[in-house]
Amino acid sequence: MKRIVITTAALLAMAAPAMAGHTAAVGQGNCSYCHKVNLVTQHGGFAATVCQTCHDIPATDGMATAVKDTIAAGVAGQQYACSNCHGSQSHAQKHPGYAANYSTYNGVEPGYGTTTWTGATSYTPATPAAKMYQLCVKCHSSNGLGATTNATSGVVGPSGLNLTDQAWEFSPTNRSAHPVIVTLNNQTGSPAPRALKTTEMKAPWLNVGNQTMTCADCHDFVDTGIQGAGITWSLKGTNKAWPYTVAGVTTGTFQTMNNNSMSFCWNCHNFSGAGEVHTTGDHSGVKCIDCHIRVPHGGKVSRLIGTATPGLPARYSGDGKGGEMPHVTAFKKAASGTYGTSSCSTNCGEHGSISGGETW
Secondary structure (H helix, E strand, O other): OOOOOOOHHHHHHOOOOOOOOOOOOOOOOOHHHOOOOOHHHHHOOOOOOHHHHHHOOOOOOOOOOOHHHHOOOOOOOOOOOOHHHHOOOOHHHHHHHHHHOHHHOOEEEEEOOOOOOOOOOEEEEEOOOOOHHHHHHHHOOHHHHOOOEOOEEEEEOOOOOEEEOHHHHOOOOOOEEOOOOOOHHHOOOOOOOOOOOHHHEOOOOOOOOOOOOOHHHOEOOOOOOOOOOOOHHHEOOOOOEOOEOOOOOOOOOEOEOOOOOOEHHHHOEOOOOOOOHHHOOOHHHOEHHHOEOOOOOEEOOHHHEOOOOOOOOHHHOOOOOOOOOOOEEEEOOOOOOOOOHHHEEEOOOOOOOOOOOEOO
16 A cells, blocks of 8 residues: 655645544644554544445556545544545536546456356456446446445445446346447347347437447436436436336336336337237236346346346345346247247246246
């Protein structure tokens, strides 16, 4: 750990909100009394552990900012908020600059093995980031969140739910993933057919299987609101509701094909029309989360399907906490327009058992 050198000018410039630990006069005292190697010790009775999860690492490679190397310390037993030193802005309010100017920041490129639904095995510095996801996964992955289990971290986000490992979710080895890192035709873990039909997509996503997208295609990083956009998950576009019928809420009525006119998915996808499984039979009255995972970045099962099996992470269930589990128990991928009752098994009595299906 590099030694922190605090100059007289820096000390005088600090806005010290009741930093009772600073008892020595300027130019005197022992800095090591407060500036320990562990962020918890350094901040005394700091109320949250979110910051230290990402920042309690050495800033020796230009890839991360170590709070323990840069922040003034408090005193044991006293509570501090990030705003004591960083002002009243939330961390999310920094995202507008990140998204617009990602190529001026350093990021990481995740590396993967060959096993389906596993996290990144390495992170290579991208200095600077050549693609937006390289900047985003620098923090929103095990690189920044620490160890993740089944793509779920131990860090709780502003929504009250655990943050997920997006490098894991967008891995090319997954059976399903939005095409952020590679095109769908290059999604090696996905069985054929990989891309949807052109009729199932909307412009500008009609070159199916051959396009990639960015994080900013779905997420809007404007400088308002506790989560950046003032809408839950910072969703972008005409429609912002997911998985509930109303945008900006964390509970409510779940969407079905009968009540999802404001569904976020409609911004890019077209689920109506002849032969579409979403409007076949009584599917139009089924909740979206009865079949699909709540976090739609990527999944272990094709077509972002969730299954009511032990491997499904609680974060991917309907309520994000292990409740509202899907009714699908196994899934067989088919070409669009050819799905039938033998394409999946369910626990709701609508479909019988199948063999060889994908499960979580």
